[in-house]
Amino acid sequence: MKRTFTYRLHIFLFLLPALILFVGILIAPIVMSAWYSVHDFNSISSTKMDFVGLDNYVTLFSREMINPETGKVFANDKFMGDALVNSLILAVLSVFIQLPLSLIIALKLSKGIRGERAYLSIFFMPVLISTVIIGRLWMNIYDPGKAGILNAALRATGADQWLFPWISGRITSSKLAFTGQWTGFRETALGAAFVPILWQYVGYHMLLMYAGIKGVPSELLEAAELDGCSEGQVNRHIIIPYIKPILKVSVIFAVTGSLKSFDLIYALMKDTTKAELPSTLMYKLLFLHNRYGLGSAIAVVLIVLCFAFALLITLAFRDKGEKVS
Amino acid sequence: MRERKKRKLKVSTVLVHLALLVLVFINIFPLYWMLTFSLKTNDEILGYSYKDPETGVRVQVPPNHVGLPHQWEWSNYAEAMNTGNMGQYFLNSLVVSVSAIAITMVASFMATYALTRLVWKGRKMMNKFFMLGLTIPIHASIVPVYIILSRMSLLNTYMALIFPYAAFSLSMGILISTGFMGDIPYDLDEAAFLDGCGVWGIFLRIIAPLMMPAIATVGIYTFLQCWNELLFATIFVSSGQYRTLPVGVQQLFGQYTTRWGPIGAALSIATIPTLIVYIFLSKRIQDSFIAGAVKG
Incomplete structure (x- = not known):
């Protein structure tokens, strides 16, 4: 086609709505966040911003964050290092517990078991429910009072008799005894948060893997069967290598999802300090303490980490693929 | 005949279905529980006690955790x-x-x-x-x-x-x-x-x-x-x-x-x-x- 000025203008016009949205709301804010993160910036109504270099980043990873108004240390127990470690623990749990579980279910379902569509649809269902709802529902499940179903079940079976003292013995962050406050102690809160995450997202990864397995050419599977491969061998040598691109997507999703995670912890716990994540820390700094510079520094750390992990995971999957072929 | 049919139904298949059904239960139960407690009164959820007007004895009513609501509380x-x-x-x-x-x-x-x-x-x-x-x-x-x-x-x-x-x-x-x-x-x-x-x-x-x-x-x-x-x-x-x-x-x-x-x-x-x-x-x-x- 012709490359006239009008042709170029039309191309530009077609791209314009997307560009305005994308640059205005995603790209420009990244630059702005980076700019804010090197400034001391505590009020959005005033335009006064003091350049502080990397001070915000240093503050973020040091143990003392002083509230300038009160002079009090307000974040001695919720600094960024802990939050990052927590989100990485969630990432590790997701990759090494959630994804294998999803893969096992997907492998079993895709082999033409009776009622596979019904199973698939039920397992995927929690993905559609808002994470806030799930967090709140689990808050009720964990409720330490009479109504909480988990503790009621433990009491009914007598498991609380040995389980609660056992957990109490392992709690070092507090002198209180554990009597079923799953989200109340640092030692239990993160695990309590992981269970609903597992519950919600196993179905998501399972669906993707299932779709991938259904895409494996049937000739490959038939040939393997003729060669006398066992089910395990077929899974290991044919199906899993074939769906590697999907496994990559799942790993990236699980890791970056854990870094970004906010909704569940925010809905699940009255006090997020017990399982602080970068997002909940950022929320507090911004909207409880008006520390926009510090909050922006967290945003920048998250952007960098998300891209770094996406890149690393892509590289890891590519290298292995090359060795195989 | 009967024996042949039995042999056809492989144990491994039954186990897979059993495992999948457990997962179905885990998926559905929290939602079932949510729906049932949305229709209960606080008394029913938490349990309560009352004094029997005839005998004067306190009667304890345990909480109804997993059952259907006794009284559907649409309000x-x-x-x-x-x-x-x-x-x-x-x-x-x-x-x-x-x-x-x-x-x-x-x-x-x-x-x-x-x-x-x-x-x-x-x-x-x-x-x-x-x-x-x-x-x-x-x-x-x-x-x-x-x-x-x-x-x-x-x-x-x-x-x-x-x-x-x-x-x-x-x-x-x-x-x-x-x-x-x-x-x-x-x-x-x-x-x-x-x-x-x-x-x-x-x-x-x-x-x-x-x-x-x-x-x-x-x-x-x-x-x-x-x-x-x-x-x-x-x-x-x-x-x-x-x-x-x-x-x-x-x-x-x-x-x-x-x-x-x-x-x-x-x-x-x-x-x-x-x-x-x-x-x-x-x-x-x-x-x-x-x-x-x-x-x-």
Whole structure:
């Protein structure tokens, strides 16, 4: 086609709505966040911003964050290092517990078991429910009072008799005894948060893997069967290598999802300090303490980490693929 | 005969089904429990005691944890709708989600057309640029967009959520549309061009009508992202009038910390419509998630 000025203008016009949205709301804010993160910036109504270099980043990873108004240390127990470690623990749990579980279910379902569509649809269902709802529902499940179903079940079976003292013995962050406050102690809160995450997202990864397995050419599977491969061998040598691109997507999703995670912890716990994540820390700094510079520094750390992990995971999957072929 | 049939039913198959049924139970039970406690009174949930008027003995009634409600307490739903304002939040979520979908759809179809069917230098680069959006966390936008919205007095409006939601759905919209648009034969463009259609004519008359299947896929994906989003919604829309469903549910817990029934009702009101839609469109909804991930 012709490359006239009008042709170029039309191309530009077609791209314009997307560009305005994308640059205005995603790209420009990244630059702005980076700019804010090197400034001391505590009020959005005033335009006064003091350049502080990397001070915000240093503050973020040091143990003392002083509230300038009160002079009090307000974040001695919720600094960024802990939050990052927590989100990485969630990432590790997701990759090494959630994804294998999803893969096992997907492998079993895709082999033409009776009622596979019904199973698939039920397992995927929690993905559609808002994470806030799930967090709140689990808050009720964990409720330490009479109504909480988990503790009621433990009491009914007598498991609380040995389980609660056992957990109490392992709690070092507090002198209180554990009597079923799953989200109340640092030692239990993160695990309590992981269970609903597992519950919600196993179905998501399972669906993707299932779709991938259904895409494996049937000739490959038939040939393997003729060669006398066992089910395990077929899974290991044919199906899993074939769906590697999907496994990559799942790993990236699980890791970056854990870094970004906010909704569940925010809905699940009255006090997020017990399982602080970068997002909940950022929320507090911004909207409880008006520390926009510090909050922006967290945003920048998250952007960098998300891209770094996406890149690393892509590289890891590519290298292995090359060795195989 | 009987023995042969028995042998055919392999033990391993039975075990697999058993394991899958356990998973089904784990998936369904929390929702069943939510529905039942949404219809119970606090007394029934927590248990209570009363003094028997004839004998004068205190009678303990244990909590009813997992059973169906003894007395169906529909007033919990009325309370969640009226006092809890769930109806308004539901409407807000709908307005925001549908508007964001419309904007995402138009912007991503137009961009995809320019990126895949018009020939120009740099279109591959531009496509990669848009795909960055799949990795950019929404945290990147929070502070700058909050500040811009507050300076323009746009906090606590529908706009405050519609445009950010559309922007963050755009990359996925373009990714999904690229797949669908690639399936439309290129001969059609050429034929239309020879018939005197310009680029807009081709887009509006040929491409757009053939993108109907993409509308469902992009629409479903975007809808679920917007419908369930919390972080932007809590920060940009804190006022009651424009709160979306997730924020509304979150606030409701502040109001009813100890009243289980209305809380359960609010959770159910926010969940049931999605599940009903899922029952009818399960394949379509699953396909839209697959389309979004597999090509990524």
